[in-house]
Amino acid sequence: MRVLVISNQKGGVGKTTTAISLGAALAERGERVLVVDLDPQGNATSGLGIGKDLPGTYGVLLKEQPITEAIVHTEVPGLDLLPSGPDMAGAEVELVPLMAREFRLRQALRAAGAYDTVIVDCPPSLGLLTVNALAAGDGVVVPVQCEYYALEGLAQLLNTIEAVRQRLNERLEVLAIVLTMEDRRNRLSMQVIEEVRNHFPKLVAKTRIPRTVRLAEAPSFGKPISVYDPESRAAQAFGGLAREVGRRLRSREPIALAGSA
Ligand SMILES: Nc1ncnc2c1ncn2[C@@H]1O[C@H](COP(=O)(O)OP(=O)(O)OP(=O)(O)O)[C@@H](O)[C@H]1O
Numbered sequence: 531m532r533v534l535v536i537s538n539q540k541g542g543v544g545k546t547t548t549a550i551s552l553g554a555a556l557a558e559r560g561e562r563v564l565v566v567d568l569d570p571q572g573n574a575t576s577g578l579g580i581g582k583d584l585p586g587t588y589g590v591l592l593k594e595q596p597i598t599e600a601i602v603h604t605e606v607p608g609l610d611l612l613p614s615g616p617d618m619a620g621a622e623v624e625l626v627p628l629m630a631r632e633f634r635l636r637q638a639l640r641a642a643g644a645y646d647t648v649i650v651d652c653p654p655s656l657g658l659l660t661v662n663a664l665a666a667g668d669g670v671v672v673p674v675q676c677e678y679y680a681l682e683g684l685a686q687l688l689n690t691i692e693a694v695r696q697r698l699n700e701r702l703e704v705l706a707i708v709l710t711m712e713d714r715r716n717r718l719s720m721q722v723i724e725e726v727r728n729h730f731p732k733l734v735a736k737t738r739i740p741r742t743v744r745l746a747e748a749p750s751f752g753k754p755i756s757v758y759d760p761e762s763r764a765a766q767a768f769g770g771l772a773r774e775v776g777r778r779l780r781s782r783e784p785i786a787l788a789g790s791a
């Protein structure tokens with residue numbers, strides 16, 4: 531089992547869209563996939579058509595409820611979900627006094643069962659919930675929106691990842707920066723792509739995610755893009771990203787963090 535963490539403390543950059551769409555794309559390739567919704571907003575949960583009133587991540591992280599009882603199936607065969615909801619709003623604070631507070635997710639996932647890939651959708655912050663994800667992770671995927679200020683905050687994120695690697699989880703590595711919401715007709719979008727590539731030549735995934743209204747619509751139907759519009763460019767892009775992430779995980783190219791920011 532490998533654990534992919536989708537993280538960027540910047541809000542609205544495409545983390546949840548990436549978590550859902552990549553999870554569905556991997557499941558379509560025959561993998562057994564678990565999406566863990568760590569965000570109190572519960573966007574991955576509603577985006578997969580599941581209600582936000584279940585005793586999901588909160589019960590597992592804070593009340594030591596068995597993870598197998600909290601996991602639900604989605605309508606995509608092979609794709610399961612550990613759902614989140616408003617009860618997670620206090621989790622960040624409630625975790626603080628607990629024993630082994632950084633390792634609650636890692637411990638829970640040990641009992642999750644036979645998944646090939648776990649994808650963790652992080653909230654837009656670098657607090658204890660995200661640290662739990664990083665402490666449990668093998669690879670981090672960082673969605674970056676093709677907008678001005680895209681690089682802002684990335685150095686801080688990479689520093690946090692490096693700190694977690696040194697202190698809590700030596701297996702952790704940054705697998706890919708994924709450029710999201712690409713608009714080929716927009717010159718700024720193209721300039722941002724160039725800039726991010728220049729800063730992180732090895733890290734940027736070849737696959738870029740186009741800006742398309744189909745991706746924005748899919749969550750309101752509770753379906754991943756591969757179900758909502760399987761022929762769309764966006765669905766194909768996430769299929770490509772699934773292959774690329776798989777290759778990077780297998781080759782485990784060491785990626786130099788220091789000096790790359
Ligand atoms: N490629 C895309 N094309 C068009 N709309 C998109 C695309 N990717 C994401 N969106 C839309 O942009 C918004 C933000 O995306 P998303 O929720 O995936 O970001 P996020 O990083 O998870 O946000 P948060 O930080 O709040 O968790 C959503 O409304 C989503 O539907």
Ligand SMILES: [Mg+2]
Nearest residue numbers: 545546569573
């Ligand atoms: Mg999100």
